Amino acid sequence: MDKNMNILIVDDFSTMRRIVKNLLSDLGFTRTSEAEDGGSALAHLRANHCDLVVTDWNMPGMTGIDLLKAIRADAKLAKLPVLMVTAEAKREQIIDAAQSGVNGYIIKPFTAQTLQEKLNKIFERIAATAAAA
Amino acid sequence: MNPRNHRNEDLLRLLDAALAAHEHEDDSAFQAAADALVQWRSRPLQKVLGRLAQELSDSLATVPLPAAHDAGLVHDLPDARSRLDYVVYMTEQAAHRTLDGVEACRRHVDALAARPLPAACAPLLEDMRRELSEMALAQEYQDLTGQIIRRVIGVVHRVESALSELGVRASADGETAPELAGPALPQVDTCAVSQHDADALLSGLGL
Numbered sequence: 001m002d003k004n005m006n007i008l009i010v011d012d013f014s015t016m017r018r019i020v021k022n023l024l025s026d027l028g029f030t031r032t033s034e035a036e037d038g039g040s041a042l043a044h045l046r047a048n049h050c051d052l053v054v055t056d057w058n059m060p061g062m063t064g065i066d067l068l069k070a071i072r073a074d075a076k077l078a079k080l081p082v083l084m085v086t087a088e089a090k091r092e093q094i095i096d097a098a099q100s101g102v103n104g105y106i107i108k109p110f111t112a113q114t115l116q117e118k119l120n121k122i123f124e125r126i127a128a129t130a131a132a133a
Numbered sequence: 134m135n136p137r138n139h140r141n142e143d144l145l146r147l148l149d150a151a152l153a154a155h156e157h158e159d160d161s162a163f164q165a166a167a168d169a170l171v172q173w174r175s176r177p178l179q180k181v182l183g184r185l186a187q188e189l190s191d192s193l194a195t196v197p198l199p200a201a202h203d204a205g206l207v208h209d210l211p212d213a214r215s216r217l218d219y220v221v222y223m224t225e226q227a228a229h230r231t232l233d234g235v236e237a238c239r240r241h242v243d244a245l246a247a248r249p250l251p252a253a254c255a256p257l258l259e260d261m262r263r264e265l266s267e268m269a270l271a272q273e274y275q276d277l278t279g280q281i282i283r284r285v286i287g288v289v290h291r292v293e294s295a296l297s298e299l300g301v302r303a304s305a306d307g308e309t310a311p312e313l314a315g316p317a318l319p320q321v322d323t324c325a326v327s328q329h330d331a332d333a334l335l336s337g338l339g340l
Contacts, residue, residue, distance in 0.1 A: 013276040015228040022232070022269045026262075058280060087277055109273050112266055 001123045003028040005051035010034075010041040010067065011085075012059040016108075020054055020085065023112050027119070038062025042070055045077055052122075057086035057093070065097060072101045081122050085110065147173055210293040215321045217286045221279045223316075228275040235269045 007024060009032055011017045017034045024032055033048070035041035039062040041055065053071070057064035064084055071077045083104040084097055097105055103125075104118040147170050154162035239262065246258050 011276070013225070013279055015225055015232070015272055016276040018229070018232050019269055019273055019276075022236070023266070026266055087280055108277055109270075112270060 001119070002051070004031060005029065006049055007032045007052045007054060008035060008041060008044060008050050010036070010038065010053065010055035010059070010064065012036050012056065016056065016085075020115075023115050024054075026112060027116055038064060038067030038070070041067055045071065045080070046074075050080065052119075053080060053082045054085055055082060057084060057088045057097075065093075065100060068097065068100050068102055081126060083118060083122060085115075143173060144170075207293070207296055210289055210296075212321060214286050214289050214293075215318055217282050217289070219316075219318045219321070221282050224275045224278060228272040231272055232269060235265050239265050 007029055009017050009020045009024075011020070011034075014036075017036075021032050021034070024030075033044060033050075035044050037059045038055075041053065042062070044050070045053070053067075055064040055067055062070070064086060068082050068084070071080055071082060081103040082101070083106065084102050085106045085108060087108040088094075089107045094105055103122045106114055106118055147166060151163060151166035151170065154160075154166050242258055242261050242265070245254070250258075
């Protein structure tokens, strides 16, 4: 996994953005940016190179699921990996996220270990897909 | 002629018109007659609905809604929302203060690790890093409780709107001063004083 990758953290709670940023930095990922809702995240993604999005679901304005759908619908961003970190834990919601093309789903509260596992899994799968192609 | 016969005459006239239009294959006249029949049929219904609406409105005017006034409920709702907002704000500040401390400690640990230290120190520094991560992660309570509180704020807001649609509004004299308000909120508890004010007050009282 490239530790120099650019990661966008999207959450309306500044504390959670900071916690995720801290955890990522513990794992060696220090190039992070932040956005506080789906709308500003999308604007950031269209203007800057990004390798991974870590987003909350429940946010005022554009929600995380709508952000995910917008990313998948945008030809330039469609392949961008998206990891959802959210308190939304209903079965239908997880299915919705999966069907919308989410790459990983973490339910809050979560641990540093869970974050590491999901990140590993996302990039292992991407590498496997690339090798198969 | 009594009203009932009068109504029947009306109906017969409308039916005749419809039949005549049908016989002459006059579509637009038939449509007009059919519309008139529907109107004839729905007029009593409209009257009944109108009367019900009037009665409901009259009853609402006499319902003892002041239960809400007496308790200062309508005034308390926006107040409750402000307090809940403030809880979210306070926990956010507290979580950031903790994260500030965690980040400062982590920098110290990194600085220590960069120095020539006895080998036995390395696992201790590792432990400290792990504990600091745990402390940072524990702050996610702020996000989780914050989301729950925001939901409750939404509920309070909807109750408030529903009451206001019923015509219950905060009266100017509805101000209530609970005996123990708890922590003072800026903007909400305008009568609250700072430590400085309190000190000045106390010294004015000879303390």
